[in-house]
Amino acid sequence: MASEMTVDMTPASERAALENLLEAQRVGLIRKVEDVDDAAAREAPTASSLSLLGLLKHATTWEHRWFEVVVAGRLSPEGWPEVVPEPRDADLAVHDDDTVSGWLARYRDQIAASDGVIAATDLDARGARADIVECNLRYVMLHMIQETARHAGHADIIRETLDGSRGI
Secondary structure (H helix, E strand, O other): OOOOOOOOOOOOOHHHHHHHHHHHHHHHHHHHHOOOOHHHHHOOOOOOOOOHHHHHHHHHHHHHHHHHHHHOOOOOOOOOOOOOOOOOOHHHOOOOOOOHHHHHHHHHHHHHHHHHHHHHOOOOOEOOOOOOOOOEHHHHHHHHHHHHHHHHHHHHHHHHHHHOOOOO
């Protein structure tokens, strides 16, 4: 995945539209983080406790949970949802060994894995983990578009606060 905004404005299908919109939000988040140094990416310069690096970790975690666990029924390395991390927002916490380059690589790898699930699954297919949430792929894609857009917006505000950078 490049960090270029290449959204098809005339998608041929509902699937293509959903894929395009999800990709645009992912790219928006990546662009806000990719050229920031580790120290700045750890900062939480607004009234919230959010940081660019924390948002990137969170996006990576939930891409995995929604697409690989809920939709595809794969096991999660951290044991989620049977094991719930404490605190609940642990995926937003930034540790000394977390780096922008490391988490960008993980996010891009997770996006590739998520896209594999999307490509192999019908939009109407029910998720494999109805014990977590009863939904289909269409719902998960819409949810991830919404959530990724929200976090890209958070990242935009944080980045502007850090260095004045504006725009997607």
